[in-house]
Amino acid sequence: MWEIVGIIAFFLVILASIALHEVGHLVPAKKFGVKVTEYMVGFGPTVWSKVRGETRYGLKAVPVGGYIRMVGMIPPPKGAPEGTVGRMSTGRLATMVEDARRQSLEEIAPGDENRLFYTLPVHKRVIIMLGGPFMNLVIAFLLFGAVLVGIGTPQTTLQVNAVVPCVPSVSNPTGAVQPDGTCALGASPAAAAGLQAGDTIVAVDGRSPGSWEDMTTAVREGGARIVEVTVQRPDGTTVVLPVEVVEVTRPVYDEAGEPTGQTQTTGFLGLRPEIDYVPQPWSSVPAAMWDLTVRSAVALVSLPIRFYELVSDTLIGGGERQVDSPVSVVGVSRLGGEIVASEESGEAKLAIFLGLAASLNLFLFLFNLLPILPLDGGHVAGALYEGSRRQLARLRGRPDPGPVDVARMMPVAYVVAVVLVGIGAVVIFADLVKPITLG
Numbered sequence: 001m002w003e004i005v006g007i008i009a010f011f012l013v014i015l016a017s018i019a020l021h022e023v024g025h026l027v028p029a030k031k032f033g034v035k036v037t038e039y040m041v042g043f044g045p046t047v048w049s050k051v052r053g054e055t056r057y058g059l060k061a062v063p064v065g066g067y068i069r070m071v072g073m074i075p076p077p078k079g080a081p082e083g084t085v086g087r088m089s090t091g092r093l094a095t096m097v098e099d100a101r102r103q104s105l106e107e108i109a110p111g112d113e114n115r116l117f118y119t120l121p122v123h124k125r126v127i128i129m130l131g132g133p134f135m136n137l138v139i140a141f142l143l144f145g146a147v148l149v150g151i152g153t154p155q156t157t158l159q160v161n162a163v164v165p166c167v168p169s170v171s172n173p174t175g176a177v178q179p180d181g182t183c184a185l186g187a188s189p190a191a192a193a194g195l196q197a198g199d200t201i202v203a204v205d206g207r208s209p210g211s212w213e214d215m216t217t218a219v220r221e222g223g224a225r226i227v228e229v230t231v232q233r234p235d236g237t238t239v240v241l242p243v244e245v246v247e248v249t250r251p252v253y254d255e256a257g258e259p260t261g262q263t264q265t266t267g268f269l270g271l272r273p274e275i276d277y278v279p280q281p282w283s284s285v286p287a288a289m290w291d292l293t294v295r296s297a298v299a300l301v302s303l304p305i306r307f308y309e310l311v312s313d314t315l316i317g318g319g320e321r322q323v324d325s326p327v328s329v330v331g332v333s334r335l336g337g338e339i340v341a342s343e344e345s346g347e348a349k350l351a352i353f354l355g356l357a358a359s360l361n362l363f364l365f366l367f368n369l370l371p372i373l374p375l376d377g378g379h380v381a382g383a384l385y386e387g388s389r390r391q392l393a394r395l396r397g398r399p400d401p402g403p404v405d406v407a408r409m410m411p412v413a414y415v416v417a418v419v420l421v422g423i424g425a426v427v428i429f430a431d432l433v434k435p436i437t438l439g
Contacts, residue, residue, distance in 0.1 A: 003341035006353075010336025013357045014329055015041060015063055017139060017364065022066045024135030025376075028128045029070055035115040037107065038069035064329055064424060070128075072116025074104035074410075075403035100410040118403050122387035129379040136365040143358035144292075145285050151351045152277035156212035158201040160231075164188045164270035170263060173250050175270065185248075188270030193243040195271060199231035202238065206230075212273040220266035223247055245269055277347050289362070296363050299324065300370075307423060314434055315426075321434045328424060331431030332360060338438045373406075373413035382406055 019041045029036050035054060040046075042060030049058030108116065117125065166183030168175035175188055186192075201215060202208065205227050209215035219227075224247045230240045248268040251259045299306075306325050313319040327335075339353050371381035386404040393401050 003337035006337035006340025007333045009340065010353070010357070011063075011329070011333045013336070014333065014360070017136065017357070017361050018042075018063065018066045020135050020139060021132040021364065021368075022068055024131035024133070025068050025128055026131075028124075028131045029068065029117075032120055032124045032128065033115055034117050034120065034128070035071040035112050036068050037071060038067070040068070041066040043067075069107075070117045071107050071109075071112055072104065072118050074101055074407045075118040075405065076101065076105070077405055077407070098407075101407045104407075118406075122383045122390075125383040126380050129376045129383070132376055133365045133368040136361040136368070140358045140361040140365065141285065141289060143354050143361065144289055145282060147351050147354050147358065148280040148284055148288060149282055150279065151347055151354075152279040154275045154348070154351075155278050156273040157276050158209065158212055158215070159274035160195060160197055160199045160201070160271050161274040162197050162272040163190045163195055164272065165191055167246060167268065167270075168248055168250055170249060170251060189243050189245055189268065190270035193229070193241045195229065195231065195241060195243070196233070198234040199239075201229065201271075202232050203230040204228070216269075219245060219269045223267050225267075243269065275345075275348070277351065292359060292362060293366070296359070296366055300363070300366050307427075310430055311426065315430055321430070321436055323436060325430070325436070326423070326427045327436055328427040328431050330428050331435055332356070334431065334435055335438065342438065372416055373409050374417055378409075378413070379406075382409070 022039055022041065026036060026039055037055060039055055039057045040049075040060055041058070042063040043065060044060050044062040047059045047061050049056050051057075117128075120128075164175040165177050165188060166172070166175045167185035167188055169185055172184065177183060201212075204215055204218065209218070222245065224245055226242055226244050228240055229243050230238060232238050245267045247265055249263050249265045252262040252264050254260050303326060306322070309322065310325045314321050314325065335356060336353060339349055339356070342349060344352070368375050369377040369380075371377045373379065373382075382404050389401050389404070393399065
């Protein structure tokens with residue numbers, strides 16, 4: 001039940017992110033006088049729409065993106081008479097280009113001549129096209145702010161959250177009890193000594209630990225021995241318990257939580273700490289966002305490799321799904337459902353949920369900046385190229401070369417769109433048959 005609620009909630013978050021992305025385009029476009037005929041969230045058949053003023057607002061059946069339709073996105077070719085698309089050609093690509101020009105021309109009604117996108121100054125076109133990604137960046141900043149400032153970062157305390165029941169091993173690294181309720185290597189030192197959830201560690205061998213990490217380091221490095229652990233019980237009483245620390249061999253994990261294949265032998269007590277969320281100042285948000293931006297940029301660059309591995313190793317080879325493999329709207333919504341249905345505390349659930357939404361918006365910001373059509377970055381690159389070409393012509397004393405013929409890039413845009421749709425379909429399939437899970 002709660003997983004379904006989480007899936008729906010995160011799906012709505014995705015829809016809101018797409019809608020606000022398009023608002024980022026819509027507002028400056030209308031501000032600069034461009035005629036906007038459509039504002040749509042999604043693609044495919046229209047589910048709902050309503051006309052307000054000169055713009056039709058609506059929701060389409062496939063919520064994997066959105067768009068606004070601005071009049072005059074494609075300029076006429078240089079030298080073509082006013083109101084024409086230029087000389088016809090029988091070539092397939094040329095026909096595709098001319099069809100795009102014709103469709104753009106047909107959208108221009110009498111009186112729209114001064115409201116065309118391509119007639120705007122370069123800087124205004126750049127502002128319009130960057131408005132969508134910038135909106136995702138703002139959303140990511142606000143969500144990260146809500147997590148870091150409103151909820152805080154998780155920090156361990158000296159209070160015991162849980163006592164590990166059994167001595168762990170390489171095959172049982174968590175120290176869980178066996179199906180028959182027994183422990184293969186015996187009870188953990190903490191369980192055998194009578195430590196309880198809710199106890200607060202006051203001292204170890206008479207010394208007050210500065211933090212849970214300090215105590216853990218001392219126990220692991222000290223090896224097998226008997227220590228006196230002083231705890232304060234929830235009722236306020238103080239108890240001194242002799243605990244026989246044991247040495248255990250466990251797997252070594254990397255920063256991503258994946259096993260490295262190595263093992264290490266350390267002292268083991270058998271306690272898990274209580275986690276408190278400590279609010280951070282707003283000044284911590286930019287640094288956290290920059291760190292995640294760098295990691296997201298690396299993930300974006302490695303996306304083709306990750307997609308190849310998803311197909312070859314997981315879908316074809318039958319291997320396990322890697323946690324850093326591409327994920328679709330379906331997959332990320334499912335993760336949202338798992339978060340809500342998990343046994344974490346309310347604060348932890350909200351922090352993870354909002355953090356996932358923030359990461360998604362940050363990735364959308366970076367992805368849309370790629371300088372290829374039909375992405376926003378492709379339009380920005382075209383506008384900047386046009387501006388630099390005009391500036392160069394001005395410096396050389398040559399005539400204005402005019403607008404860049406965007407229509408010539410439409411075949412590339414169509415190919416990119418088909419590739420993105422194909423990749424999306426494969427990733428959705430992977431999310432259905434071999435989804436990424438929090439476990």
